[in-house]
Amino acid sequence: MERKCRVALLTSGGDSPGMNAAIRAVTLACEQHHYECIGFYHGYNGLMDDQAVNLTSELVNPYLQQGGTLLKSARCKSMLLPEGPKQAANTLNKHNIDALIVIGGDGSFRGMQALSHHWSGQLIGLPGTIDNDLAHSDKTIGFATAVQTATEAIDKIRDTANAFERVFIVEVMGRHSGHIAFNVGLATGAESILSFENFDPEKAQAYVEKLAVQIQQQQNNKHSSFLIILAENLWPDGPSGLQQALKQTANIDSGVCILGHIQRGGSPVVEDRLLASKLGLAAVQAIAEKQHLVMLGEVGGNLIATPIENTIQDPKPVSMYWLNAHEEALKGF
Amino acid sequence: MERKCRVALLTSGGDSPGMNAAIRAVTLACEQHHYECIGFYHGYNGLMDDQAVNLTSELVNPYLQQGGTLLKSARCKSMLLPEGPKQAANTLNKHNIDALIVIGGDGSFRGMQALSHHWSGQLIGLPGTIDNDLAHSDKTIGFATAVQTATEAIDKIRDTANAFERVFIVEVMGRHSGHIAFNVGLATGAESILSFENFDPEKAQAYVEKLAVQIQQQQNNKHSSFLIILAENLWPDGPSGLQQALKQTANIDSGVCILGHIQRGGSPVVEDRLLASKLGLAAVQAIAEKQHLVMLGEVGGNLIATPIENTIQDPKPVSMYWLNAHEEALKGF
Amino acid sequence: MERKCRVALLTSGGDSPGMNAAIRAVTLACEQHHYECIGFYHGYNGLMDDQAVNLTSELVNPYLQQGGTLLKSARCKSMLLPEGPKQAANTLNKHNIDALIVIGGDGSFRGMQALSHHWSGQLIGLPGTIDNDLAHSDKTIGFATAVQTATEAIDKIRDTANAFERVFIVEVMGRHSGHIAFNVGLATGAESILSFENFDPEKAQAYVEKLAVQIQQQQNNKHSSFLIILAENLWPDGPSGLQQALKQTANIDSGVCILGHIQRGGSPVVEDRLLASKLGLAAVQAIAEKQHLVMLGEVGGNLIATPIENTIQDPKPVSMYWLNAHEEALKGF
Amino acid sequence: MERKCRVALLTSGGDSPGMNAAIRAVTLACEQHHYECIGFYHGYNGLMDDQAVNLTSELVNPYLQQGGTLLKSARCKSMLLPEGPKQAANTLNKHNIDALIVIGGDGSFRGMQALSHHWSGQLIGLPGTIDNDLAHSDKTIGFATAVQTATEAIDKIRDTANAFERVFIVEVMGRHSGHIAFNVGLATGAESILSFENFDPEKAQAYVEKLAVQIQQQQNNKHSSFLIILAENLWPDGPSGLQQALKQTANIDSGVCILGHIQRGGSPVVEDRLLASKLGLAAVQAIAEKQHLVMLGEVGGNLIATPIENTIQDPKPVSMYWLNAHEEALKGF
Structure with a gap:
């Protein structure tokens, strides 16, 4: 009797909605290919510590609609130290794994590179991060849901901002x-x-002054509220720094909201369920095709395999189209 | 031809979901009673400045489902100074208003009291605040939606907390x-x-130690996450103060989320739409019955009119039932 | 060593959102009381066939937020025949059960009565049905969620009805x-x-004529859409019967939507989570207090135990307040 | 003083979520280009009857998040008769319109073709239909929201299907x-x-037999529910026809849900808001570039202009990728 191919799977780094849909698709595709499918809990940590679970369609099916990751996740610094990858390789060898699928972001992919020096199996990456900061896939798994969740939250903030004709600074994620x-x-x-993409911290004061003029112009025109979306890790001292700067520069009062971790959870939107399903199927197909050290992504509607090192090195800029559209027309005042 | 009764209406203080449903119900009930219905924008400020609008069913109907308040709101300190109520009374007299309905919280009701010394018309209050901190109504307009919104947000945080088996401190509103x-x-x-209700700031350190023990016990039992709901304005230095205390006391890492103003907006849930509709109808009925200086509320399913001063003085404690239920059984670990 | 009290639990009849929250609360309360807690799958069918599962906090905790019932449900006609209750009693005796909690509607409670003739343990009922058709509890578990779900669906239908200024007939559940x-x-x-409550099938034609007049009046006033909410099982031939009658009587075109089973599922709203949690705790307390053949409900904010036979016999009318409010004021045109 | 370019806009055919976002984007882009922007209510009907409204950012801004269309819509058969286009041309000439933007589906585009024979201005189409049945744009405005809404509704049906381990037939839209x-x-x-795409009505009975085998296999494997998604206008006698066929062929009971018009309304998801905003901006840009009788769409992330006649003639098949993926792997049993 022929030996079955054995596929392992883990989720690593910040969890993102759709990871479960990807786990499900990998598991179902393995069943179809007559492969064994083994999950490791807690990302690379669980790989090093051998926290394995057999994945079956019966186990994974109910998770399609759920946020988080049934395999748990973790950030794992020791994968970039000498001992981590060796331990991980030991576990993979012990389980006779032929191929490992890693769902995560660039840190997780660096772990794959490190592992590749100590283990001879196939390594396939899937882009799983809400931040969408991985090149070679138009969107990453979880991004669409995070954007939808943040948008719905800000729609609510708009209600109260309108009621008070108030300025709000809303911090969103994005690393x-x-x-x-x-x-x-x-x-x-x-x-x-x-x-x-449109802010230089050395010119923060100039930006505040320009923003203050916009706010005052709009309030003179009786528009009812003014929302500022602020990327995390950008403004010195965060949103309350900007709040103080508006107050000191132009005596403008504003409220602050930090959306935080609500952007990371929740049932994945359709776009993430489908992207995750597609990439999960493709990962098993890539194993059958003997691919190695690639990330699978979707670009312009097509599935693309890109060497892992390129996904780490290459930038993923925000479309200038949107920047310009907002600067020129879509501001709403 | 008989002179029509003229009803005025404003929303004041923090906006809450369902205020629009109340405005709609007042307007429709006025049409049914053949009363004129006039709204003032921006709470008491707009009353002082005479920012009036005729309210008709055609205008208000589309707002039933919407958060915020079409009449805008504001906090108004001058209503508690000598000049504010006089100005407000002038506007009401100028418009020949017979009765004023105020939708807001205890601060807004203090404004009604002040106004009553300078104006001879009827004054009717409706409890509109997400905080539910007004006695003599089981729930205030907006409370149910705020709780639902916060709950859905925390369900999402639970996903990511589970994925990382992590402790999260989530600050919710409540004044x-x-x-x-x-x-x-x-x-x-x-x-x-x-x-x-269950925390004494002088014993903060003792609380942290007890909490640390609970967290450690639960994590030993492999439960996957630990959520701490923290009321705003409670812990010294807010949620990050508690975060640091857990770290210093027991080396426990935790994440922090401040839900903030997302709790204030959004389409009202059914409970708020119905409560607001009921109280809006009742307010117009109360005017027909010549009531004055009362707040209308729902207690045990019945509509109750309570003198405004009682609603300001009387406390609205959280049910001991729920406190005990949580202490004893419903913690989930 | 003292023998532990053994509590059994099942969900029966149409599932409703919040049943899982009730199962969780019963389980947690049993742990607190040091009782054993055993669930039976598939309602009375699983009781007859001995499909038991030990319920623990670890098992039930993740279901608090989920619709449906982890214990599955079923309708079971044989509980009203001679053999069914006997078989059920056998299983309960085999497992040394002291008390059985049944979450369901009036049919399920009739099953409890039948069982009481063949089994000497305590029987406690909890009102679990989206239809809210059980007296002696202001609301039943699942009702609030069903109403919220239907309301959100109809808010969407309103959008398209407004775009086409169209009449829609929407059928909702309610038995x-x-x-x-x-x-x-x-x-x-x-x-x-x-x-x-407001329709006599013998006067259907008169009703259609009155409705046609209302629609034509409103459309002359340029209001943009007209929604008719129709209870299921009411109109001869259902909503399409009413649709045809409007067409034949007054040449009025209308669309039809049958909301159907979307009203039965979904994550329970806060109100249902809290009601279910409260009643679940109360059920275990009632067992400790040796109550028997009662249903626990919440009336005016208080927990009430009512003999099962009364919950079956007594009607649960819709509040006349709401009927009148709609007839007189809240129609929105 | 130079004469301003005058742009007209209407929404036609079945409304779809995101139409308002497109109207807003067109209006804002016109303001930026210093063009006048005039809307016509009720699709081509309002164009024939001259129901015009000046569109300004202040008017359109609050509609970004709302379903339906603020310009109302209608189906208009007379645009394909000789008189309709002439009347429409008269109104456009009377208002000195230079370009008309039509948001709608293939029927609306046929109206554009007819109009082009009687009017010399520019004609630009935007794909607005939930059905996604227009070639030359990966997605149409409203499709993503309709799919999300249907998916969330079916997630709820899954809850109750699981509770009863039941078969459900759910009819979705799609023309x-x-x-x-x-x-x-x-x-x-x-x-x-x-x-x-995968059903031949002449082989309906063979399909039912195959389906019955799948259901029975899955139920033997104890999977808990079985959902059948059925396209509208497909099965003879609709979903209840399939329901009866399953009963007669294999004695399988099933429930039926027709999602209907809930799929058409609701706040647009982010994907639709962005697509609509992008295409709205592009439409005004296309006017500046003197384009005519084209539809603007997004293909592989790029904006594409396609002659209207091609969008009407060319098919828009469902991706074989998804068909195969479902046939082979993603069925979940």
């Missing part, structure tokens, strides 16, 4: 890129979007 | 009472609820 | 009572609500 | 194509998807 900020800002009709 | 904290805490299965 | 119809109708600002 | 059916089916983990 070091403005994908969430720009998508959310355009979807909510924010009057200002402030992110890495 | 100086724990109605939101306890309702949200029980609805989300929070492992700990920390509010004015 | 043989109008609790859902009236609550949904008032929450959505429906122009007409048609249910058992 | 004559399976875009909604396949996207919803894959997003919900439906066990079967039945649409024009």
Whole structure:
């Protein structure tokens, strides 16, 4: 009897909605290919500590609609130290794993690179992060849900901002890129979007002065509220720093909201369920095709395999189209 | 031809979901009674400045489902100074208003009291605040929606907390009472609820130590996450103060989320739409019955009119039932 | 060592959101009382067939937020035949059960009565049905969620009805009572609500003529859409019967939507989570207090135990207050 | 002083979520280009009857988040008769319109073609339909929201289907194509998807027999529910026809839900808000570039202008990728 191919799977780094849909798709595709499918809990930590679970359609099916990750996740610094990858390789060898699928972000992919020096199996990456900061896939798994969640939250803030004709500064996630900020800002009709792409911290004061003029112009025109979407990790001292600067510069009062971790959870929107399902199927197909050290992504509607090192090195800029659209027309005042 | 009764209406203080449903119900009931219905924008400020609008069913109908308040709102300190009530009375007299309905919280009701010394018309209050801190109505307009919104947000935080088996401190609104904290805490299965009703700031360190023991016990039992619901304005230095205390006392890491103003907006849930509709109808009925200086509320399913001064003086404690239920059984670990 | 009290639990009849929250509360309360807690799958069918599962906090905790019932449900006609109750009693005796908690509607409670003739343990009922058609509890578990779900669906239908200035007939659930119809109708600002409480099938044609006049009046006034909420099981031939009658009587075109089973599922709203938690705790307390053949409900904010036979016999009428409010003022046109 | 370019705009055919976002974007872009922007109510009917409104940012801004269309819509058969286009041309000439933007589906685009024979201004089409049945744009405005709404509704049906381990047939919209059916089916983990692309009505009985085998196999494997997504206009006698066929062929009971018009309304999801904003901006840009009789769409992330006649003639098939994925792996049983 022929030996079955054995596929392992883990989720690593910040969890994102749709990871469960990807786990489900990998599991179902393995069943179809007659592969064994083994999950490891807690990301690379669980791989090093051998926290394995057999994945079956019966186990994973109910998770399609759920946020988080049934395999748990973790950030794991020791994968970038000498011992971590060796331990991980030991576990994989012990379980006779042929291929490992890692769902995560760039840190997780660096772990794959490190592991590749100590383990000879196939390594396939899937882009799973709400921040959308991985090149070679138009969107990452979880991004669409995070943007939808933030947008719905800001729609609510708009209600109370309108009632008080008030300025609000809303901080959204995104790590070091403005994908969430720009998508959310355009979807909510924010009057200002402030992110890495259009802000130079050395010119913060000039920006505040320009913003103050915009706010005062709009309030003179009787528009009822003014929302500023602010990317996290951008403004010195965060949103309350901007709040104080507006107060000191132009005596403008504003409220602050930090959306925080609500952007990370929740049932995935359709777009994430489908992207995750598609990439999960493709990952098992890629294993069958003997691919190695690639990330699978969707670009312009097509599935693309890109060497892992490129996904780590290459930037993923926010579309200038949206930047310009907002600067020129879509501000709503 | 008989002179029509003229009813005025304003929303004051923090806006709350359902205020629009109340405005609609007042307007429709006035049409049915053949009363004129005039709204004033921006709370008492707009009353002082004479910012009036005729309210008709055609205008108000589309707002039933919407958060915020179409009449805008404001906080108005001058109503508690000598000049404010006089100005407000002038506007009401100029418009020949017979009765004024105020939708707001205790601050807004103090404004009604002040106005009553300068104006001879009828004054009717409706409890509109997300904080549920007004006695003589089981719930205030907006409370149910705020609790639902916070609960859905925390359900999302639970996903990511589970994925990382992590401790989260989530700050909810409530001003100086724990109605939101306890309702949200029980609805989300929070492992700990920390509010004015069960916390003495002088014993903060003792509380931290007890909490640390609970967290460690639960994590030993492999439960996957630990949510602490924290009332705003409670812990010294807010949620990050508690975060630091847990770190220093027991080396426990935790995340912090401040839900903030998302709790204030959004389409009202059914409970708020119905409560607001009922109280709006009742306000016009109360005017027909020549009531004065009362707040209308719902207690045990019945409509009750209570003198305004009692609603300001009397406390609205959180049910001991829920406190005990959580202490004894509903913590989920 | 003292023998532990053994509590069994099942869900029966149509599932309703919040059943899982009740199962969780019963389980947690049993742990607190040091009782054993055993669930039976598939309602009375699983009791007859001995499909038991040990319920622990670890198992039930993740279900607090989820619709449906983890214990599954079923309708079971054989409980009203001679053999069913005997078989059920056998299983209960085999497991040394002291008390059985049944979450369901009036059919399920009839099963409890039948069982009481063959089994000597305690029997406690909890009102679990979306229809709210059980007396002696202001609301039943699941009702609030069903109303919220239907209301959100109809808010969407309102959008498209407004775009086309169109008449829509929307059928909602409720079995043989109008609790859902009236609550949904008032929450959505429906122009007409048609249910058992205000409709006599022998006068259907008169009703259609009156309705046609209302529609034509409103359309002359340029209001943009007209929603008719129709209770299920009411109109001869259902909503399409009414649709045809409007066409034939007054040449009025209308669309039809049958909301159907979407009203039965979904994550329970806060109100249902809290009601279910409260009643679940109370059920275990009632067992400790040796109560028998009662249903626990909440009336005017207080927990009440009512003999099962009364809950079956007594009607649960829709509040005349709401009927009148809609007839007189809240129609929105 | 230079004469300003005058742009007209209407929404036509079935409304779809995001139409308001497109109207807003057109209006804001016109303000930026210093163009006048005039809307016509009720689709082509309002164009023939001269129901004009000046569109300003202040008017349109609050509609970004709202379903339906503030310009109302209508189906208009007379645009395909000789007189309709002439009347429409008269109104456009009377208002000195330079360009007309039509947001709608293929029927609306046929109206544009007819109009082009009687009017010399520019004609620009935007794809607005939930059905996604227009070629030359990956998605149409409203499709993503309709799929999300249907998916959330079916997630609720899954709860109750699981509780009863029951078969459900759920009819979704889509006119004559399976875009909604396949996207919803894959997003919900439906066990079967039945649409024009994989069903031949002449082989209906063979299909029922195959389906019955699948259901029985799955139920033997103890999977808990079985959802069949059925495209509208497909099965002879609709979903109840399939229900009867399953009963007669294999004695399988099933429930039926027709999602209907809830799929058409509601606040647009982010994807629709962004697509609509992008296409609205592009439409005004296309006017500046003197384009004519084209539809603007987004293909692979790029904006594309396609002659209207091609959008009407060319088919828009459902991706074979998804068909195969479901047939082979993603059925969930």
